Amino acid sequence: MTDSPKKIQAKAKRDTAQASLTLRPAGLNASEVMLFQRLVDSIAERRLAPGAKLLEDELAATFEVSRERVRRILLVASQYRIVKLEPNKGASVARPSQKDRKEAFALRMLLEQQVVRLLASVPVARQRVIVGELREHIDEERAALANGDRKLQIRLSGEFHLKMALQTGNSLLTQMLQEAVTFLSLALAAHAYHQNLDCSIGEHTQLLDAIAAGDVQRADGLLVDHLGHLEDDMAYNISVAQDDEKTLDI
Amino acid sequence: MTDSPKKIQAKAKRDTAQASLTLRPAGLNASEVMLFQRLVDSIAERRLAPGAKLLEDELAATFEVSRERVRRILLVASQYRIVKLEPNKGASVARPSQKDRKEAFALRMLLEQQVVRLLASVPVARQRVIVGELREHIDEERAALANGDRKLQIRLSGEFHLKMALQTGNSLLTQMLQEAVTFLSLALAAHAYHQNLDCSIGEHTQLLDAIAAGDVQRADGLLVDHLGHLEDDMAYNISVAQDDEKTLDI
DNA sequence: GCAGCTCCGATTGTGCACAAAATTATGCGC
DNA sequence: GCGCATAATTTTGTGCACAATCGGAGCTGC
Numbered sequence: 001m002t003d004s005p006k007k008i009q010a011k012a013k014r015d016t017a018q019a020s021l022t023l024r025p026a027g028l029n030a031s032e033v034m035l036f037q038r039l040v041d042s043i044a045e046r047r048l049a050p051g052a053k054l055l056e057d058e059l060a061a062t063f064e065v066s067r068e069r070v071r072r073i074l075l076v077a078s079q080y081r082i083v084k085l086e087p088n089k090g091a092s093v094a095r096p097s098q099k100d101r102k103e104a105f106a107l108r109m110l111l112e113q114q115v116v117r118l119l120a121s122v123p124v125a126r127q128r129v130i131v132g133e134l135r136e137h138i139d140e141e142r143a144a145l146a147n148g149d150r151k152l153q154i155r156l157s158g159e160f161h162l163k164m165a166l167q168t169g170n171s172l173l174t175q176m177l178q179e180a181v182t183f184l185s186l187a188l189a190a191h192a193y194h195q196n197l198d199c200s201i202g203e204h205t206q207l208l209d210a211i212a213a214g215d216v217q218r219a220d221g222l223l224v225d226h227l228g229h230l231e232d233d234m235a236y237n238i239s240v241a242q243d244d245e246k247t248l249d250i
Numbered sequence: 251m252t253d254s255p256k257k258i259q260a261k262a263k264r265d266t267a268q269a270s271l272t273l274r275p276a277g278l279n280a281s282e283v284m285l286f287q288r289l290v291d292s293i294a295e296r297r298l299a300p301g302a303k304l305l306e307d308e309l310a311a312t313f314e315v316s317r318e319r320v321r322r323i324l325l326v327a328s329q330y331r332i333v334k335l336e337p338n339k340g341a342s343v344a345r346p347s348q349k350d351r352k353e354a355f356a357l358r359m360l361l362e363q364q365v366v367r368l369l370a371s372v373p374v375a376r377q378r379v380i381v382g383e384l385r386e387h388i389d390e391e392r393a394a395l396a397n398g399d400r401k402l403q404i405r406l407s408g409e410f411h412l413k414m415a416l417q418t419g420n421s422l423l424t425q426m427l428q429e430a431v432t433f434l435s436l437a438l439a440a441h442a443y444h445q446n447l448d449c450s451i452g453e454h455t456q457l458l459d460a461i462a463a464g465d466v467q468r469a470d471g472l473l474v475d476h477l478g479h480l481e482d483d484m485a486y487n488i489s490v491a492q493d494d495e496k497t498l499d500i
Numbered sequence: 501g502c503a504g505c506t507c508c509g510a511t512t513g514t515g516c517a518c519a520a521a522a523t524t525a526t527g528c529g530c
Numbered sequence: 531g532c533g534c535a536t537a538a539t540t541t542t543g544t545g546c547a548c549a550a551t552c553g554g555a556g557c558t559g560c
Contacts (some may be wrong), residue, residue: 025333027328029513056542066515069541075322078277081330085277087522090542103422114360172353176426279543306512321512338551340512452558505558513550520543526536 009116021162023182025076035063036073043082044185054083054091081183096187104187105231108180109224111173112161113196116207116223118168120216128165131212137163138208142199157200158185188230251284270424271412273432274325282412283475285313285321293332293343294435304341331433346437352383354437355481358430359474362411366457366473368418370466380417381462387413391451407450408435438480 022037039059042048047090054074060067078085084094096104119130137160144153158181165174203226272287278326289309292298304324310317328335334344346354369380387410394403408431453476460469 027325029337037344072325075325079275079326088304088542101421107422110360110364125370170353172357176407318544338512
């Protein structure tokens with residue numbers, strides 16, 4: 001017995017929504033996209049440390065695909081600033097400089113402020129739906145906290161921001177934010193685990209309240225604070241580590 | 251007789267600055283980057299129309315490179331949304347939808363507002379240098395107008411915005427703007443020639459004046475107007491043409 | 501006449517073999 | 531033991547041949 005068309009469609013929609021929360025480069029076929037995401041995950045979760053050499057044969061062996069496919073994926077990943085590709089020297093996991101980190105953070109802030117502004121000024125009827133869905137997400141976050149599932153908590157905490165962007169209906173904006181967030185996860189990963197996740201839930205809730213009230217100013221302020229906390233954590237953790245590269249300030 | 255080290259360094263710096271005004275994807279070697287830019291130019295100048303099929307063999311022949319190299323370039327171009335790459339169906343010049351156009355425009359506006367804000371709040375000493383360089387650029391624009399060199403005029407008019415971004419010293423912001431502008435040039439190209447370039451010079455001057463005066467509010471307003479003119483021209487020209495795709499307004 | 505089927509040419513996808521380059525290892529003179 | 535040239539090995543780059551796939555032309559039967 002097969003699923004009804006309606007059921008299948010619903011599943012497809014769910015899959016799409018799920019998929020939008022991860023980087024999804026064009027020009028790759030389905031299986032290549034999966035491999036790409038595995039690579040990105042490996043980097044984001046620091047199984048592959050910044051600066052690590054990425055040998056084509058090695059990756060081909062572990063992923064069980066041909067070297068050509070690995071090369072394609074590395075090329076795409078280099079466009080997202082996740083891996084550094086040097087001619088005749090091969091690929092390595094990118095090591096974002098302090099300047100890169102700051103710039104990525106500033107970009108994320110800029111994009112998210114726009115997201116919040118857009119959501120706060122959406123017609124009330126539609127806004128109610130949006131806010132409802134986002135509150136459900138926060139419920140999930142709360143459940144993860146209650147269950148002590150820290151890993152899930154971290155993922156949900158990040159996805160909240162992407163879900164907000166999705167709700168604006170602006171796919172370009174969403175994708176840019178996705179890129180910035182992914183790049184930042186590379187720049188932070190090891191440190192991000194220190195962030196205070198409990199307070200994250202509270203801040204998400206407050207932010208939604210401000211949006212629902214149409215209070216752009218307050219929402220903006222809350223967002224700046226919320227992301228600011230992240231940046232502070234980062235700055236602290238970075239200063240503990242050694243400085244990798246000299247930053248070329250213009 | 252060879253050049254002095256200082257001279258060489260100066261040249262290198264000039265080249266870099268020049269290069270930053272065009273899309274410069276990572277992960278490609280020097281010759282591939284040149285081919286990539288030729289492709290982008292061909293598309294931006296509408297020698298290759300939106301929707302045009304890009305046969306690998308054909309491109310390989312005209313560019314006099316192997317098919318493999320063409321494939322790499324097409325893959326990279328697809329990341330920048332310039333070409334559409336469909337599995338087993340090959341590449342074609344992207345045909346941005348109305349929604350794509352709007353989103354790209356909104357993104358460009360957001361990024362440039364940030365640029366202007368940053369420039370307006372830079373320390374005066376440094377700001378004087380920046381404004382000076384940008385005024386020189388406007389002089390070039392004026393010269394092109396006087397000479398009746400419309401093509402140069404168009405190029406300079408666009409480059410003014412990228413030079414502003416460069417002066418912020420934020421390379422990520424600059425690159426994002428570069429991407430947005432390139433994508434928009436694909437979305438507009440044929441129509442952009444209609445834009446009023448004389449008034450462009452005046453608007454650039456006013457914008458600089460406001461920045462030099464540190465008047466963020468005024469600079470922002472001028473920018474919105476300036477880019478708004480572009481969008482209006484676009485919207486008008488688009489409405490004359492037939493609608494290509496259905497736009498999925500959420 | 502046309503719906504559907506099959507076959508054929510054109511085009512893209514993929515693995516492989518070899519070339520080029522870089523990195524590491526080796527040996528030699530001092 | 532050290533610096534340096536050189537050989538050996540590893541790793542990346544590239545072209546090519548063939549496989550898979552697509553689109554359309556032409557045929558067949560109703």
